Amino acid sequence: MSSLSAKGVARPPGQAAPVSPFTSTLLGEERSGLLQRLVEGLPPEMLQWLSGYLAGLAAQRGPLQESVPAAAPVPQAVPEAWLTIIFGTQTNNSRMLAERLKSQAEASGLSVRLYRASDYPVRELQKERLLYLIISTQGDGDPPDDSRGFVEFLLSKKAPKLEQLRFSVLGLGDSSYPKYCEVGRVLDTRLAQLGATRLQERADCDVDFEPVAKGWLDHAVGRAAEELAPRTSSAVVTPLRTAPPAPKHGKEAPVVAEVLVNQRLTGRGANKETRHVELSLGDSGLTYEPGDSLGVWPLNAPELVADFLSVLSADGAAEITRDGRSLPLKQWLTEELELTKLSRPVLERHAALSKSAELQRMLTPEGAEAFRALLKSHQIIDLLRIWPAPWTAAELVRTLRKLAPRSYSIASSQKRVGAEAHLTVAVVDYTAFGTRHMGTASYFLATRTGDEERVRVFIEPNERFRVPRDPARDVIMIGPGTGVAPFRAFVQERAETGGKGRNWLFFGEQHFRSQFLYQTEWQEALKKGELHRISLAFSRDQKEKIYVQQRLREEGKDVYAWLEGGAHLYVCGDAQRMAPDVHAALIDVISTHGSKSREDAEAWLSTLRDEQRYQRDVY
Amino acid sequence: MSTTKPPALSDVEHIKTKSRRLRGTLVESLADPVTGAIAASDTQLIKFHGSYQQDDRDSREERRQQKLEPDYSFMIRTRLPGGVLSPAQWLALDAISQQYANGTLRLTTRQAFQLHGVIKGNLKSTMAGINAALLDTISACGDVNRNVMCNPNPVDSRVHEEVYRWTMRLSEHLLPKTRAYYEVWLDKEKVAGSGEEEEPILGSTYLPRKFKIGVAVPPLNDVDVYSQDLGFIAIYEGERLLGFNVVVGGGMGATHGDAATFPRLADLIGFIPPEQLLFVAENVVKVQRDYGDRTSRKHARLKYTIEDRGIAWFVSELETRLGFSLQPARPFTFEHNGDLFGWKQGHDGRWHLTLRLESGRVADTPGARLLTGLREIARVHKGDFRLTANQNLIIAGVPAEARAEIDALVAAHGLDGFRRSSPLRLNALACVAMPTCGLAMAEAERYLPQIVSRLDERLEAHGLQKEKILLRITGCPNGCARPYLAEIALVGKAPGRYNLYLGGDVRGQRLNRLYRENIDEATILGVLEPLFAAYARERRPGEGFGDFTVRAGHVSAPSSPSPSSSLSS
């Protein structure tokens, strides 16, 4: 909600400055009177001081509501000219930017309404004058979970004409995905198509979103101020609090955690290495909830850095400057830059340098499929080796993306492990093009085995992946592979909380013998009654492949009965194949055992999603 | 042990009682997807069906840290009276091992096969496969009569044929009557009385402990008849089988540091004509069934029943049940308890080739492709195969003209070890031990090749390389390779450490004695060195190493005179 100071000045137009009788619905008759008398005849600088004083008071009486308003605000409390900011997020980057935009806008005296997409009452769109949309892209060009409804509505025929609306979109994304910032792009086009006017060009932010986002935000505030500027500037206040205090921890302020345990979970004969990593949060005061992820800032593998140096035949000690910072090449490559994940900008530059027609084709619309395949199968080093190009070290350093942190679902509950965070890490380690390839962060974590090893981490809250508030609710958890990680946290949490709710886990991997992650813990939990049911699918233990979705269908009757009984449903793990297959299986189960048409089943399931009873954390 | 109120029955007795004739919760256990193991009580019952739950001890600790349960798998043991099977059956077991087990076959010291590493999910298919090959695993383990051994004597096949037929009948006669095996493994539907089958011989809770029968055909004592609960020694005139001498109360098993447990040689109690064989065996079993100690597993074998109550008591108890008395034992002589390697011609002119298979392990290794070789042989062989009590294999009933082909296959696949190996290596036995045996304290099978080479070096140094010295190694004192009858025995005490026993004969008629306790390889070689030297210097013509160590007083002579000496003429 907008702050008191801002509201104080946002007055119906056409009234004489500086101050004249008015009644604020917020303050009510009496207080309005008092305030009126108080400010009567005060000189501007006094008013300035007072506004700051009040803002300070407000700050002392507990922070201004940071979180998102659940319901739409009381309409008449909203001045006629206001800015509405809507964000859609999975890992809170968009939210963080949206909140920053809000406070910057308020700081320049605008009245602002901030909404999470899922909370926005779409019918109000026609009332909006000025809308800023900050939204990320998930899955394979999909909206974040909290924005599905909003996006569906906007793209549907139900979407109203929006001639009255001026807008701008900030898209968040990752250029190593083929559908880069897809959602932002699509909504930007759609709003225009619905008749709205683009107030400012859309910007797309890559994982290192700060630079682009900052530019867009600053400009956006300015444009909004112009749009909404009250005729008189006299009462535009600058409260003391201009921006929200920088959070103590976060992506940019990670905590250094000590590695307590780094244990391989997969046995002999497993085709994969999956590890259990226990980190100490020490006295950082860092706290998390089951369902949250841990952001990990990795370093690139020394071997890979060496490979880059030899491909460039450059000297690691050479000083190179980027963004005004000058560091030795080796340090750029080890600490600062993304060396594995290929991204569009890097490919574009490389295609140009290498003069490879093949690569250049991939960047055209016809090349889309080849491009997609390339991203999946090639790391940057492969590009450099297969399509040689005359890179200079300096140019490469300036072209490569900033190294981005990786997320790992937290596999523990603080109610059980205190100031620790446990992770379940599948180590990306494969051979391609005749050489061994590693994943930056998973390999980095896998090799933090010595004593005194430290890792820079931060919490990525995810309140859309939470155990039911009511411990009496049953839960069905579908988490094959490392998707099981958050459910280890869930089961610990619910065991520590107590409560009658039953826990049903669906787990799958390739082999029972070597890849039954946390097997002995699940056996314990079953004995103790902390886990009530487990359904297992080991795909390669028999001729025909068996996956969790098949178990879901086999157990369909009970699955449906549990859901009917109010159970919450969770899916975590692979986004490409597993999540869609599981979704399809759920539709089957619901239509078969709830004797519903596919459409009704779909509807039933999306109601479940809206009630936050069908939550997914897929990657 | 005289206590006022009768001590409680052992847990296993309770499990057997509740088991509905050995069914227990096996079906449920097999269906449980969360573990590769079966319920604790079922691990006792599954033995009666011929299988043991085991786990890979090499990876146990590592898996604990990986939050994985032990790598459970199952050992499956066949019932193979007298160790005789057809080439088709060999091929079937080979195929089953490739598909479901660890790709090796293990010939045991009781003339049977063991498959290792069968995971729970494959147990039923494996059992079904074995059954389809007209073989079974019933009573291969458990508190019942185990695989009945008999000398696969290829030299005089007429007597052998007859003795073998009796062996088959003994095994069949003493089988449990429960249909549990068919219901659990072969999905045969329940018939009336399922779960309450009569067990007229074994009783509703079966025997107090395992029970073993072996039949020897002198002059060979390859079955070590004195180590059996019940032994029969064939007495024959020329080609005519007259009957059997009866020995009772033998056994090897002991526990380190528990004086109440010990190996024991069986007592010779008389002679019976062939037609009394089944009746006598049945009643010996019944005496043990009714008097064996069901309160302590360590004290439950027939040898302790007899040790506690006296052999005189036993004979009279037996004879009362028989309603007649045994005839006086007949004279016989044992020459040795080893195998006769190489080609031997039988009475009908056909040939028999005895192959050396170290520790009975049939596997393909870079050195020798034994499994493949025997597969090739099984494909062309028209006779049968016979497993010996010394973990070796006889390719029996080969017509003269087929010998060359077999010889070629034998040579081509490194199966001709018997031609090249030193006498020490040829006759040595080792039990399975690590990594599958849950009771192993030290290596045995995996250690045998190394220790034999070290010993051969020393023997050679003393010019003893041609001496036929009998070495047996076990990973623990249970004595699965019958070590207490060897001239040199190593009995596992801890990883890399063994108790050294000396002074057995090569006829299976004298127990050896503990010579040094808990010593490592260096010490073993160290203490044997002077004995080899003395043996080389002071032995009498034809005197074996074991006999020498006793005569020269390096080990004390056994308290009781060796069993048959009183009779052997």
Ligand code: SRM
């Ligand atoms: C395979 C075999 C040894 C070999 O290398 O060939 C063997 C292997 C085992 N024996 Fe044995 N015994 C084998 C012949 C023997 C013999 C020799 C004989 O029977 O002539 C003996 C000594 C004679 C006797 O019974 O006294 C023998 C005395 C034992 C004992 C001690 C019994 C006792 O009364 O103390 C045990 C432990 C037990 O029963 O508690 C045992 C237990 C075992 C087990 C099943 C361990 C267990 O109980 O968990 C071993 C399985 C190891 C593995 O991984 O395969 N095994 N076991 C032999 C299988 C024979 C067969 O086909 O049935």
Ligand SMILES: Cc1cc2nc3c(=O)[nH]c(=O)nc-3n(C[C@H](O)[C@H](O)[C@H](O)COP(=O)(O)OP(=O)(O)OC[C@H]3O[C@@H](n4cnc5c(N)ncnc54)[C@H](O)[C@@H]3O)c2cc1C
């Ligand atoms: C919310 C969330 C939660 C997550 N939770 C977990 C978790 O609990 N556990 C977990 O292990 N991971 C989890 N992940 C995934 C994790 O964040 C990383 O993406 C993963 O560990 C790989 O990162 P990396 O740095 O090791 O590999 P990168 O350095 O990102 O390398 C990956 C690159 O290597 C290439 N590549 C990878 N594998 C292959 C292959 N087999 N064949 C060919 N090319 C290949 C691809 O080009 C890919 O771009 C989660 C992700 C999200 C978003």
Ligand SMILES: Cc1cc2nc3c(=O)[nH]c(=O)nc-3n(C[C@H](O)[C@H](O)[C@H](O)COP(=O)(O)O)c2cc1C
């Ligand atoms: C599982 C997953 C899938 C993603 N898919 C895409 C994609 O298809 N296109 C894209 O541009 N970005 C994609 N991203 C990158 C995110 O949009 C990017 O991390 C963004 O900063 C997230 O912002 P948020 O925290 O507001 O959700 C994906 C990220 C994740 C974790």
Ligand code: SF4
């Ligand atoms: S002797 Fe001991 S170690 Fe060897 S197989 Fe028998 S029980 Fe196992």
